[in-house]
Every structure is written in structure tokens, then in C-alpha cells.
Amino acid sequence: MTEPPVTIAIEDGVADVRLARPDKLNALDPAMFAELAAAIDRLGAAPGLRAVVLSGEGRGFCAGLDMASMAAGSPGASIEDRSHGPANLFQQVAWGWRTLRVPVIAALHGMALGGGLQIASGADVRIAAPGTKLSVMELKWGIVPDMAGFALWRGLIRDDVLRELTYTARTFEAEEAARLGFVTRIAEDPHAEALALARSIAARSPDAIRAAKRLANQEGDAAAILAAESREQAALLRTPNQMEAVMANLQKRDPVFTD
Known part of the structure; x- marks a missing residue:
């Protein structure tokens, strides 16, 4: 029986989510694209979910695209299809982590190249092992990053730095990635x-x-963000979970929240 390429x-x-094609360095083939999108859908509907580790x-x-598998088969989707809101299937496997309603933490080791870096960039936080190799490597293959990378990196990576890394497709390590903003912090055991x-x-x-x-x-100008802050706060105040947070702090005990 074939093992699933993504486990949860x-x-x-x-949720402990793992890319599970270790013999192929978790390179992205049609089955991996389909399974990652399905995993995001499953997590979006999972009751009681609080956080995700990827x-x-x-x-x-992830070593990026499995070029041989992608050339031989197709996930059954076109890059022109907006199958997941604003995203196509290939973008959803990265963009979907950003839009998932709970925080996502990516644990990186070995390498996060091309599409793998874009998937990791969809996480809220990225923790990398020392020496992890990263690359915006699509120009190596004569293509551009098209798995939501530019949308995810905007505001995260300085524009001129992103341009240089995209144009050159050079590989850089976790220590530089942390300085540039691709990685949040470094840890010996990122998982x-x-x-x-x-x-x-x-x-x-x-x-x-x-x-x-x-x-x-939240996107938009300052007025839109300020208004969103007020809406969110008004919706939280005096709710059972907000009151539980207050009481737990006052009583110096662990809170017990409900979904």
C-alpha cells in the first residue's frame, strides 16, 4: 500500500502535519499538490483546532518541484483556474496556510527550495535548523515563483533583496535567511x-x-486596519473565553477555554 504524501x-x-516523501526530499509531485490542498481543507474544518505545525x-x-513527475503527470488543474478563492491549486498549497484561521508554524531543516520555500512562507512563523538551505530558485528552470510567493513575501522581505534573490536563484542558509526575514528564528531542533x-x-x-x-x-490603509481592530475587539469583550482569560489570570490558574 502506498503511503500518503502528507500525514496529519x-x-x-x-495538528502535526508532515510532508512525507522522504525518498524524494519531499519534492512536489501531482499527488503532493492534491494532498496538501486536501490537508488544508481538512484542517479548516477540524473542530477544536488551535495551531498547526508543518x-x-x-x-x-522540501526540495521544490519534482520536475520529472510534474512533466509526466498533471494534478488536473490549470494555473488559470481560480479554484480556491483568489488562488489556483498550486498557489493554495502555500497561500492556504496563511488563510487558515489558526496560526501555522513551519519547522525547516535540510532544505526549503523553490516551491518548498513558498509553502513555508505561508506559515505565520518559520523556525529553521542551522545550515538549512533556502532558495527562490525558479529562475534556474526559466520560470518565476508562482505558488503565492510574491504575495506572501510582500512586506516580509525587502523589495530589492527579494529581486536579487529571485533574479539570481542563489542558495542561502538559515542564518542569512533569518537576517533577511525568510526565517523567524533558528533552533537546533526546529520541530x-x-x-x-x-x-x-x-x-x-x-x-x-x-x-x-x-x-x-488584514489589508488596506490605516483606516481599514483601525476599524478592523475595533470590530475584533468589540466581538471579543465580555465573551465567555475572554472572561475566562481574565479570571484565570486573577486566580493564578490555567484557563479552560471552549470552542
Whole structure:
């Protein structure tokens, strides 16, 4: 029986999602695209979900496109199809993590190249092992990043830096990536660090966490963002979970939240 290319385990509100083609360095083939999109849909409907950890099995996070498999087969989708709101299937496997209603933490090791870097960029936070290799490598193949990379990197990476890395397709390591903004921080065991962070997030009010992510994703001018802050706050005040957060702090105990 063929093993699924993406696995999901959910415990105490934290989903541990893994790219699972280790023999191919988790390179993206048609089945991986379909399974990643399905995983995002499943997590979007999962009751009680509080946070997600996204990682890769084996020697690296993701080596990018499996060029041979993509040439031989098709996920059954066109890049022109807007099959997932504003995104096509190929963009959804990166963009979908950004629009998922709970925080997503990517744990990177080995390499996150091309499409793999774009998928990782959809996470709210990226924790990388020392020496992890990253690249905006599409120009190596005579193409451009088209898995939501430019939408995800806008505001994250300085414009001239992003242009240089895109035009040259050069490989850089986690330490430089952290300075540039591609990586949030470095850890010897990024998966363990990501799980610890996810559990810490899961202990907060789920209503407030989801509202905070909506605000972090909010686009528009200052007036639109200010108005969104007020709407989110008004919706949170005096709700059961907000009152539980207050009482737990006053009583110096762990809060017990409900979804």
C-alpha cells in the first residue's frame, strides 16, 4: 500500500502535519499538490483546532518541484483556474496556510527550495535548523515563483533583496535567511521548538488567537486596519473565553477555554 504524501496527527488541538516523501526530499509531485490542498481543507474544518505545525520527513523540508513527475503527470488543474478563492491549486498549497484561521508554524531543516520555500512562507512563523538551505530558485528552470510567493513575501522581505534573490536563484542558509526575514528564528531542533510554540498558542483563548490572525492578515490603509481592530475587539469583550482569560489570570490558574 502506498503511503500518503502528507500525514496529519492532531492532539490537544495541535495538528502535526508532515510532508512525507522522504525518498524524494519531499519534492512536489501531482499527488503532493492534491494532498496538501486536501490537508488544508481538512484542517479548516477540524473542530477544536488551535495551531498547526508543518514540517517535512527525512533529510529536508522540501526540495521544490519534482520536475520529472510534474512533466509526466498533471494534478488536473490549470494555473488559470481560480479554484480556491483568489488562488489556483498550486498557489493554495502555500497561500492556504496563511488563510487558515489558526496560526501555522513551519519547522525547516535540510532544505526549503523553490516551491518548498513558498509553502513555508505561508506559515505565520518559520523556525529553521542551522545550515538549512533556502532558495527562490525558479529562475534556474526559466520560470518565476508562482505558488503565492510574491504575495506572501510582500512586506516580509525587502523589495530589492527579494529581486536579487529571485533574479539570481542563489542558495542561502538559515542564518542569512533569518537576517533577511525568510526565517523567524533558528533552533537546533526546529520541530520540537515548533511544537512547543504551538502548544503555547493552544493554551491561549482560541477566539483571541483567531482574531489576532485575521488582523495580521488584514489589508488596506490605516483606516481599514483601525476599524478592523475595533470590530475584533468589540466581538471579543465580555465573551465567555475572554472572561475566562481574565479570571484565570486573577486566580493564578490555567484557563479552560471552549470552542
